[in-house]
Amino acid sequence: MPDSDNTLSTSSRAASGQLAVPPVAGVGDSLARVATPSLLLDLDAFDANVARMASAATARGVAVRPHAKAHKCVTIAQAQMAAGAVGICCQKVTEAIPFVNAGIGSIHISNEFVGEARVALAVAMASRVTLSVCVDDVRQVAPLGKAAQRAGVRIAVLPEVDVGQGRCGVDSTDAVGKLIDAIDHYEGLRFGGLQAYHGSAQHVDRWDARRDTARLAADRAAAYVRFLEARGITCPVVTGGGTGTAEFDIESGVYTEIQPGSYVFLDGHYGALEWRDDWRFRHGLFLASTVMSTARAGFIVCDAGLKSVATDSGLPRFWLSQQASQPHYRTASDEHGVLALASPDEDGAAWLGESILLVPGHCDPTVNLYDRYVAVRHGRVEALWPIEARGLSQ
Numbered sequence: 001m002p003d004s005d006n007t008l009s010t011s012s013r014a015a016s017g018q019l020a021v022p023p024v025a026g027v028g029d030s031l032a033r034v035a036t037p038s039l040l041l042d043l044d045a046f047d048a049n050v051a052r053m054a055s056a057a058t059a060r061g062v063a064v065r066p067h068a069k070a071h072k073c074v075t076i077a078q079a080q081m082a083a084g085a086v087g088i089c090c091q092k093v094t095e096a097i098p099f100v101n102a103g104i105g106s107i108h109i110s111n112e113f114v115g116e117a118r119v120a121l122a123v124a125m126a127s128r129v130t131l132s133v134c135v136d137d138v139r140q141v142a143p144l145g146k147a148a149q150r151a152g153v154r155i156a157v158l159p160e161v162d163v164g165q166g167r168c169g170v171d172s173t174d175a176v177g178k179l180i181d182a183i184d185h186y187e188g189l190r191f192g193g194l195q196a197y198h199g200s201a202q203h204v205d206r207w208d209a210r211r212d213t214a215r216l217a218a219d220r221a222a223a224y225v226r227f228l229e230a231r232g233i234t235c236p237v238v239t240g241g242g243t244g245t246a247e248f249d250i251e252s253g254v255y256t257e258i259q260p261g262s263y264v265f266l267d268g269h270y271g272a273l274e275w276r277d278d279w280r281f282r283h284g285l286f287l288a289s290t291v292m293s294t295a296r297a298g299f300i301v302c303d304a305g306l307k308s309v310a311t312d313s314g315l316p317r318f319w320l321s322q323q324a325s326q327p328h329y330r331t332a333s334d335e336h337g338v339l340a341l342a343s344p345d346e347d348g349a350a351w352l353g354e355s356i357l358l359v360p361g362h363c364d365p366t367v368n369l370y371d372r373y374v375a376v377r378h379g380r381v382e383a384l385w386p387i388e389a390r391g392l393s394q
């Protein structure tokens with residue numbers, strides 16, 4: 001199926017004699033025909049990753065609310081819902097718009113937001129979906145409460161507690177108590193539980209150190225739950241956790257819900273962490289790139305540089321090819337990726353025109369550079385999935 005935007009522009013531009021941007025790929029195309037650089041999704045790996053997380057959490061009675069900030073794609077969210085997810089997380093209010101419009105019925109904004117426009121949008125969403133949001137300051141509560149009351153909607157509000165990251169979230173029981181009192185003040189709001197996410201714990205390299213950090217976060221969250229119980233308040237939800245700590249969060253007995261995002265892709269950074277043998281996800285996200293220059297001995301140059309891949313978590317990793325030597329992605333400039341061959345004297349001429357695959361270091365900001373996934377199975381394009389929430393960061 002050709003990309004619909006491009007199809008439209010192709011016919012209208014042809015009529016006016018202007019050049020049209022060719023489609024990135026068509027259904028049934030071989031990988032060699034996919035225009036590069038492109039974002040590829042390996043559907044076998046994706047299906048396996050979605051099923052793996054769903055079955056592990058379900059077996060322990062923990063809900064999965066995958067984070068859509070990783071993929072920003074309605075089709076992926078729908079696949080996660082079909083696998084049993086209770087809803088999705090979004091990080092920004094606007095990011096949720098395509099998912100609301102597509103009928104995803106339960107959305108948690110797992111982040112604080114302020115300002116009239118964001119509040120109005122959240123309230124409009126709450127009239128269409130089950131919405132929950134996070135707060136860590138009583139001044140975030142009042143505008144939301146008033147707007148929700150005016151609109152006649154009810155929003156679940158989750159105080160965010162800092163369980164070790166030191167970013168957002170309150171860090172005292174006193175502050176949590178004040179937030180719950182503020183929430184209770186408004187008919188349009190209800191206390192929805194606690195947001196307890198520890199971002200840096202996700203990325204601890206060593207498995208046992210990551211387990212210990214995750215346990216500490218769960219212990220901190222549990223202390224807040226006990227505090228609430230002592231006040232006669234039931235905490236219906238403790239939500240948090242990502243790809244790196246999900247296996248521990250599921251077992252913690254504290255988290256009722258996990259929010260993993262990157263597990264559907266397993267980017268290069270996550271792939272390099274130490275994992276338990278029976279808890280492994282598969283690389284599902286790749287950049288398709290083409291070698292377009294081999295002029296210098298010892299190097300090949302591909303067309304995927306900084307405009308095609310985020311490098312905050314390291315340069316992309318070269319993925320296996322038929323060629324004997326396996327080059328190493330060495331430097332990225334705007335439109336070039338320079339890969340070093342195994343030996344500085346090696347002539348890379350045989351690589352010219354070769355399609356190569358790269359594993360991006362960090363999936364979220366890489367995905368945000370693309371309009372669509374080229375979804376492939378067994379080397380053939382099966383579908384093009386739009387990345388509807390691309391750029392929706394407001």
Ligand SMILES: Cc1ncc(COP(=O)(O)O)c(C=O)c1O
Pocket residue numbers: 067070089110111197199202240241242243244259260261262263
């Ligand atoms: C609040 C929150 N929950 C969940 C996640 C998902 O994390 P990951 O993509 O590492 O699974 C993130 C990612 O930054 C996050 O900020």
